[in-house]
Amino acid sequence: MTDYGHALRFGTFITPSADDPGRAVALAELTEAAGLDLATYQDHPYNPGFLDTWTLLTWVAARTGRISVSGNVLNLPLRGPAMIARQAASLDLLSGGRFELGLGAGAFWDGIAAMGGPALTPGQGVAALSEAIDVIRQVWDTDARGGVRLDGKHHRVAGMKRGPAPAHDIGIDLGAYKPRMLRLTGAKADGWLPSLGYIEVADMPRSNRIIDEAALEAGRDPRRIRRMLNLMGGAVLPTGRGFLQGPADQWVDDLLPLVLEHGFSTFILGGDDPRAIQAFGAEVAPALREAVEKERASAGTVTGPVRPAAALGARRPGIDYDAVPEELRDHAVEPGDRGYARVRHGYMQNGRPGLVLRPESAEQVAQALGYALDQDVPLNVRSGGHGISGHSTNDGGVIVDLSRMNRTEVLDPAARTVRIGAGARWGAVASALNPHGLAVSSGDYGGVGVGGISTTGGIGHLGRAHGLSIDHITAMEVVTADGRVLRASDDENPDLFWAMRGAGANFGVLTSVEAVAAPVGDVVLAQFAYDASNAAAFLRAWGEITAAAPREVTAFLITGPGRGGSGPAARATVVYAGDDTDAAVAALEPFLKAGPVLDQSAQLAPYPAILPFDEGPHQGAGVPASRSGLVSEISGDTARALAGMLASGATYFMQLRQVGGAINDVPADATAYAHRHQAQAVVALAPPRAAHRLDEQWAALDGAIDGMYLSFDTRTGPEVLSLAFPEPTLSRLREIKAQYDPHQVFDQNFPIEPAGD
Structure with missing residues (x-):
């Protein structure tokens, strides 16, 4: 029995029919409305009855806002790996981290050859896919120096510039059945994506064993590979008999062993029936999640992400990494992570933080703060990270990075009221307000963070005409040292409001401001x-x-x-x-x-x-x-x-x-x-x-x-x-410090001693 402990995900496998392109998109929108997690499409470029999958994925990503999109699986022989890497990263950035990369070694070789692609043997196809994965990962690894280079038998890249880096760690999922492909999945991939009908339940233990052995040989934890399954031919019906034929409770009975005994955690429903998609999201998914959670709690199954050995070795002492709140894990960055180089330094200060937490709400900031205070390391808070004195990073400590809290909203154009996240940069704020003929006086560089200026002063190019940045602020949302989320204004917590505008780094984590913008064109x-x-x-x-x-x-x-x-x-x-x-x-x-x-x-x-x-x-x-x-x-x-x-x-x-x-x-x-x-x-x-x-x-x-x-x-x-x-x-200020931060939690940025000390 093998349960790899991954969180369950559910999706759809939609036909990219060129006869009714609107339906292919509408079913993805229905996938999102039904509460499912991803929409996928097969990729057969040699089939004139199908839409181009890359184009379709881009369109679907633009028409949805939450679900992930993926090819199921993309045809590698007709798509060069360097371009796949660029296309994947671009779509991931444009969609806000909602792209996954499903790849196949190739099939239907006559159709591939007819389009000018290579005619490979199965073994050559696997070797070409292995080289392609290396190229793709190099392109995405913008932290590494030098260009992308690979002199392989099937792919050659000679110094291509790296990047762009995707918005998140894109998973590479392989459609694999034969031993060579299964070994490649264990050695290099993030997910295994077979389809029922091509694999029988009786074959699953052997396939998992091959993947796991290959992973261990490559120095990887087998739990890093998500097991995914296309459910072809199933029907969610009020009544019915047979495997995956019947009401939701029968589906749960059929799928539960696939999770607990065979390690599958992503189930993708094949077919284009809107009623089945709705029932899959409304009935099957929540019932299976509940059943799995109950069984895992009883069995004590280890869940959560699995990190490579090199990443574990880069962890710093004094930090309980396993205790990071679940809501923060997806956007927590450790020294061994891809993207660490993008968050480690400040504008001036070199940093080697042990953990960077990137919350997206005041409540998550409170969680991050509470967690950080339980660690035996320094705590720093970062808005834009631009400070000359370099207090937005550290060596071995925890950073609460507000960069994901970067929205700029115009609340009332007539009254010129706006709300701005503390992690926004002033250049982006100016661009968002300019179409409304508005501006908030800020510094002289657009990369400066809103939180830094809003807690210090804000001497900028509009200063003599419109005042300091803080002179426009009418209210602040602040997370205090004890984890409270407070609104500070002239009417609510006025002492905190007064102190935050000029000495705010001493009193809490500013998460957003409300301000009256000036009429500026x-x-x-x-x-x-x-x-x-x-x-x-x-x-x-x-x-x-x-x-x-x-x-x-x-x-x-x-x-x-x-x-x-x-x-x-x-x-x-x-x-x-x-x-x-x-x-x-x-x-x-x-x-x-x-x-x-x-x-x-x-x-x-x-x-x-x-x-x-x-x-x-x-x-x-x-x-x-x-x-x-x-x-x-x-x-x-x-x-x-x-x-x-x-x-x-x-x-x-x-x-x-x-x-x-x-x-x-x-x-x-x-x-x-x-x-x-x-x-x-x-x-x-x-x-x-x-x-x-x-x-x-x-x-x-x-x-x-x-x-x-x-x-x-x-x-x-x-x-x-x-x-x-x-x-x-x-x-x-010392009196107010004694009220809001008597234990000097916020002591990294020109600390003020509380009254009485």
């Missing part, structure tokens, strides 16, 4: 390049020009030391928050007088166009030594201190971000971000090894520094918190 984007050799004079002029600019203008300046004997250069991005080009020209002309202009451009553009971002994974470029401060003006002394810093070579990157305007309209005590009178935010970066040199130069600004924006500083300690949160803000 096109804006004018101007870019200037300057010769800043006379840095002190240039910076002084910059301060005067920006101070005199209308509040529709927000200007950001980046400078760096000179190279190759030349003096410092500067690059400016200046945004006029409106589409009045005449007014914009008048507001921008003074910037031509800041210093010698090397280049200039201006264009009318939609707001999303000024928030570029790369959707690829973070690479962990290395956490710099970063210093941040706020100043009320660029005085002569301040300009000289900044120029001296550039001349010293202590910084390779210095930025001035203009604030003021609408930002300063908000009372200082309205949010935990209390800096509502300053004019510029100053940032300077240096290599970590040169931090002491940077500090020596930064000290020249002591008389001018008037507060700090935490997102751009890598220092820690009480003096940092006192700059970021001037009294009475800090004392109030």
